[in-house]
Amino acid sequence: MAVTIQDYQEAAGPAVIEELRALADRVRGLRMQNVNSTSVGGGVAEILTRMIPLLRDLGIDARWDVIKGDQAFYNVTKAFHNALHGKTEEITEGMLEIFRATTEMNLRELDLESDIVVIHDPQPAGLVERKKEMGRRWIWRCHIDVSAPQPDVWNFLRPWVEQYDAAVFSMPDFAQQLPIPQFRVAPSIDPLSDKNKPLDKAYILQVLEKYAIDPGKPILVQISRFDRLKDPLGVVAAYKLVRKRHRCQLVLAGGGATDDPEGEKVLSEVRQAAEGDPDIHVLLLPPFSDLEINALVRASTVTIQKSIREGFGLTVSEALWKQKPVIGGAVGGIKLQVIDGVTGYLVHSPEGCANRISQLLRDRKLRERLGDNGREHVRQNFLVTRQVKEAILGMLALDHPGESVVNLG
Amino acid sequence: MAGLQVTAVEPFAFQTERHLVVLTGRKAKNLAELQEHLHKVSGASIFYHTHYLFLTYSFGKPRFHNEFAHWASQALQEEGLAERLTAIDLLAMTSIRDLRTAILTTVEKYLGEGRHLRECPPGDEFHFCEAKSFVSPTGLQAHDARELFAMVGHATDASLYFHFFQARLRLERPTNDFSIWLAKNGEPRLAQAIDRLDPYDSTLAELREQIVKIGRRLRA
Numbered sequence: 159m160a161v162t163i164q165d166y167q168e169a170a171g172p173a174v175i176e177e178l179r180a181l182a183d184r185v186r187g188l189r190m191q192n193v194n195s196t197s198v199g200g201g202v203a204e205i206l207t208r209m210i211p212l213l214r215d216l217g218i219d220a221r222w223d224v225i226k227g228d229q230a231f232y233n234v235t236k237a238f239h240n241a242l243h244g245k246t247e248e249i250t251e252g253m254l255e256i257f258r259a260t261t262e263m264n265l266r267e268l269d270l271e272s273d274i275v276v277i278h279d280p281q282p283a284g285l286v287e288r289k290k291e292m293g294r295r296w297i298w299r300c301h302i303d304v305s306a307p308q309p310d311v312w313n314f315l316r317p318w319v320e321q322y323d324a325a326v327f328s329m330p331d332f333a334q335q336l337p338i339p340q341f342r343v344a345p346s347i348d349p350l351s352d353k354n355k356p357l358d359k360a361y362i363l364q365v366l367e368k369y370a371i372d373p374g375k376p377i378l379v380q381i382s383r384f385d386r387l388k389d390p391l392g393v394v395a396a397y398k399l400v401r402k403r404h405r406c407q408l409v410l411a412g413g414g415a416t417d418d419p420e421g422e423k424v425l426s427e428v429r430q431a432a433e434g435d436p437d438i439h440v441l442l443l444p445p446f447s448d449l450e451i452n453a454l455v456r457a458s459t460v461t462i463q464k465s466i467r468e469g470f471g472l473t474v475s476e477a478l479w480k481q482k483p484v485i486g487g488a489v490g491g492i493k494l495q496v497i498d499g500v501t502g503y504l505v506h507s508p509e510g511c512a513n514r515i516s517q518l519l520r521d522r523k524l525r526e527r528l529g530d531n532g533r534e535h536v537r538q539n540f541l542v543t544r545q546v547k548e549a550i551l552g553m554l555a556l557d558h559p560g561e562s563v564v565n566l567g
Numbered sequence: 568m569a570g571l572q573v574t575a576v577e578p579f580a581f582q583t584e585r586h587l588v589v590l591t592g593r594k595a596k597n598l599a600e601l602q603e604h605l606h607k608v609s610g611a612s613i614f615y616h617t618h619y620l621f622l623t624y625s626f627g628k629p630r631f632h633n634e635f636a637h638w639a640s641q642a643l644q645e646e647g648l649a650e651r652l653t654a655i656d657l658l659a660m661t662s663i664r665d666l667r668t669a670i671l672t673t674v675e676k677y678l679g680e681g682r683h684l685r686e687c688p689p690g691d692e693f694h695f696c697e698a699k700s701f702v703s704p705t706g707l708q709a710h711d712a713r714e715l716f717a718m719v720g721h722a723t724d725a726s727l728y729f730h731f732f733q734a735r736l737r738l739e740r741p742t743n744d745f746s747i748w749l750a751k752n753g754e755p756r757l758a759q760a761i762d763r764l765d766p767y768d769s770t771l772a773e774l775r776e777q778i779v780k781i782g783r784r785l786r787a
Contacts, residue, residue, distance in 0.1 A: 173723070180703075181585070305690075330694035333590035340590040342696065467690075489690060500626050531626055538625060551587045555699055562611045563737065566703035 160211045161350060163546075169349035170543040178543060181550045182216035184566065188553060189219040191272035195235065195281035197224045201345070202278050202301050205545075208348045212546050218553075223268060225282045231260040235281045238315075241308035242280065249310050257314075261285065274553055277322075286321045295556040298322040301345075303469040303490075305331040323556055328470055329491055339559065341552060344494065346545040347475045347536065352448035354479055357456055365453035369409075369439055376406040376519055379458035381451055381476075383412045384425040384442070387467045389487065391424075392508045394431045394438065396464070399512035401437075404519045408432075411441040411454055456480050459525070460518045464511055468492050475540040478502070478532030483525050485514045495540065501532035579715050579748045581707040581722055584729040586698035588615075593695040597686045598643065601635070602674050604695055610663035611697035614737050617657065617666065619698060621771065622728045628770065635670060635693075642687035648677045657767045663736055700737075702729060712754050715745065716782025724771040731766045731774065745778065757781065 167175045190213065194202050206222050213220035227235070234253045241247040261284030270288050274295045277285055279302060289296050298319055304312070304327070312334075319325060324339045333340050347354055366373050378397060382388035390410050397408040410428060425442065432438035443450060455461055461477035463486045470491030477484050478495060484502035486492040496502040503514040518525050538544075558564040591612060595601040605613075616634040624632075631637040633652050640649035651673050660666045678684075687693075705726055709715035719727075730744040740747060742762050749758035760781045766774050 177585075327590060330588075330590055330696055331690070331692070333592045333594075333694065335592045340592060341699075342588040342590050497626065534625070539623075547585065548587060551585060551699075551701060554701060555587055558699075561699070562609070562697070563700045563702060563733070566701050 160215075161208070162215045163212055163543075165350060166212075166541070166543050170537065170541050174543050174547075178216060178547055178550070181547060181554075182218060185550055185553045186217040187219060188274060189272040190221070190274045190276065190553065191270065192220065192222045192276045192278060193225060193268070193270075193282045193285060194222075194278035195225055195227065195232075197222075205301075205345070206278075208351070208542055209546060209549065212542070213549065216546070216550075218550070219272075221272070225260075225264045225268065225285070227260045227264075227281070230256050231281075238280050238311050239302060241311040242302055242304050244303075244306040244308065247308060247311075249308075249314075254314060258284070261287070274556065280315055283315055283318045286318050289321055295553075296322045297324050297326060297552060297556070299326045299343075300332065301328060303329075303332060304334065305329075323559070324552070326552065329494075331490070339555070341548075341555070343545060343548045343552070344491070344540065345470050345472055346540050346542045347472055347479060348542045349479060353452050354476055355452070357449070357453055361449075362453045362457050365450050366457055368450075369441055369454075371407060371409060371439055371457070373457065375437070376404070376459040377409060377457055378406055378460050378462060378515060379409045379411070379454055379477075380462040380464065381411050381455060381473050382463065382465070384410075384421050384428060386420070386424055387465060388412075389464045389466050390428045391431055392466075392511070393462055393464050394428065395508035396462075396511035396515060397438065399509065400515045400519070404516060406459070406515075406519060407437040407439065409439045409441065409454055409458070411439075411443055411451065413443055413445060413447070452480075455482060458482055460485060460515055462511065462515075463487065463492060464505065464508075465489055465492060471495065472540075475536045478529075479536045479540075481526075481529035481533045483518055483528035483532065485511055485518075495535070497531075497535065500528070501535050502528055576752075578708040578710045579745070581705040581709075581718060581726050582702050582729050583705045583723060583726045584700050584702050584733060585725065586700045589697045589699050591695045591697065594692040595695075596692045597684050598639075598645070598648075598674060598678055599684060601638075601693055602671065602678065605667065605671050605674065608695050609697055610667065611737070612695050613663050613667045613670070615697045616695070617670075618732050618736070621732060621766070622724060625724075625770075632767070635674075638687075638691075638693045642691040642693070643685050645677070645682075645685065648674070651677065657736075658765055660736065662739055666736070700733065702733075712749060712752070712757060712782070715749070716779060719745070719775060719782070720779045722775065727771050727775055 163175055192206055196203050210220050210222050234256050237247045265287055276297045276299050278299045286296050320337055322338055326341045326343050327333055328345055330342055363373055380393050429440055432440050455477050461482040461484045463471055463474050465487040468490035474484050474486055474492055474495040478501055484496050485505055486496040488504035488506055496504050498504045505511045505514055593604045595604055620632045631653055636649040636652035639645045655669050707718050709718050734740045734744045746758040746762040761778055764777050
């Protein structure tokens with residue numbers, strides 16, 4: 159059965175649900191079409207999968223379409239994605255031509271007939287060409303980190319981006335100099351998803367047993383890909399410092415892409431650093447391990463996200479929601495989620511991380527206080543209900559361009 | 568109290584505020600760039616960076632409500648400037664224009680003291696934002712002072728925020744909405760008592776409690 163907005167009342171609170179209903183009444187019946195490049199896999203598909211039913215339940219005629227493209231197109235968009243993230247990629251005229259041709263093909267084939275069209279990420283950005291003939295309101299929703307884009311790719315996309323009525327980014331750092339309004343909508347977590355829903359204690363113990371983790375000894379957890387930017391080796395170094403004074407275990411768990419040779423290398427270095435210590439558990443989890451990840455975080459005493467660079471880092475909100483104090487690297491979106499000394503601690507080195515781990519292992523009351531604050535911080539700022547509210551406000555904003563204070567009457 | 572029985576000609580309609588954060592695309596990595604943008608950004612941006620934490624921070628009082636001060640301290644390690652920016656008396660400001668001038672004067676004076684211009688670490692730049700606010704009635708209406716005080720006790724943070732902070736500085740009303748309405752409806756003493764509260768020295772929960780107390784005290 160599809161989820162309804164009412165299902166979120168316990169997590170978000172009745173006032174939030176009431177407010178969503180009141181706001182949604184103002185856009186009831188409006189047709190809102192979302193377009194992206196994939197129906198499964200990846201963060202955007204995940205967000206749309208949970209938001210479309212909620213918007214529909216609130217009376218908004220939301221739909222979701224996916225553009226078509228062949229392997230050559232997706233090779234180009236992967237290069238674009240890397241280049242927009244700041245990685246150097248060679249972009250040839252042939253690649254730009256493939257992008258243009260796929261855009262034209264989708265313009266011919268896709269039925270774009272809504273009151274509001276929301277285009278997600280760069281792959282379908284060129285569909286805005288249709289705006290000239292059909293009018294309506296168009297929003298470009300960019301989910302990726304474009305804080306330092308490779309200029310040739312950004313300049314190729316820019317003429318399309320400038321045709322939209324508004325652009326939406328996840329972080330202030332991603333904003334661009336554009337002639338259209340830009341809004342910030344932070345990502346969110348779904349409290350009812352497998353990754354976040356409440357779990358039975360018996361299941362949590364079963365997962366610990368499966369991975370030979372001792373439930374009687376404090377557990378430090380970092381959930382992340384084996385990627386240098388997540389600094390798993392720094393986490394092992396911090397654990398080794400803590401271990402001199404405290405008995406504890408370290409769990410490093412994450413998925414691994416088989417086509418990522420650098421990831422393989424990092425994983426092997428982590429395994430080497432963990433060698434000989436039975437209390438370090440390096441877990442390479444297969445796809446669809448959300449329930450097990452949920453269990454590992456719920457079993458943790460302290461959760462760590464010691465990234466060196468991070469876009470947003472939603473794993474932090476996922477841990478805070480489970481009332482876990484989080485020690486995070488002071489980078490990117492982690493700084494919005496970890497309020498230093500309130501929901502966890504921000505650190506800059508393995509030594510700093512070790513100090514904070516020790517402090518938290520010593521002080522159960524401190525852990526509980528930070529954990530309670532963390533859950534409240536996520537409740538107020540990072541649940542999917544907040545993102546639904548901002549989607550509705552975004553629809554309303556298009557009717558009031560240039561107004562700083564909109565009186566809805 | 569006879570005054571509490573006066574029935575208002577126009578009821579007090581409680582409003583609430585939701586907002587979208589607007590990104591301006593302007594960013595600063597040092598005080599010279601901050602100063603340049605402070606001259607050019609909208610009043611809504613100045614208001615946002617000095618006021619929104621009162622609404623969105625719910626864990627007691629943060630060290631800095633003023634985000635310019637927070638950035639000066641955290642990203643530039645300019646504690647002296649952070650303290651001076653925090654000391655700007657927001658309650659004494661009657662317009663965002665005055666507030667902008669006060670912030671600029673503070674930054675300019677600090678720069679004029681011949682300090683070496685520091686740059687923040689990459690990724691810690693100050694990003695200028697503003698709020699696009701959507702205001703609508705909550706449906707609650709008070710017809711006399713007694714009702715007003717009873718309803719304030721149940722008003723949301725967003726509603727109090729709107730009637731105290733937005734109304735005065737962003738909409739340039741002479742004082743908070745409660746005082747304006749009470750003064751118009753034959754309750755000058757109640758109006759003054761609320762006007763004397765310092766909303767910048769409290770959380771919204773504390774502010775709500777203080778208003779409710781004023782209602783109780785004058786009724787006794």
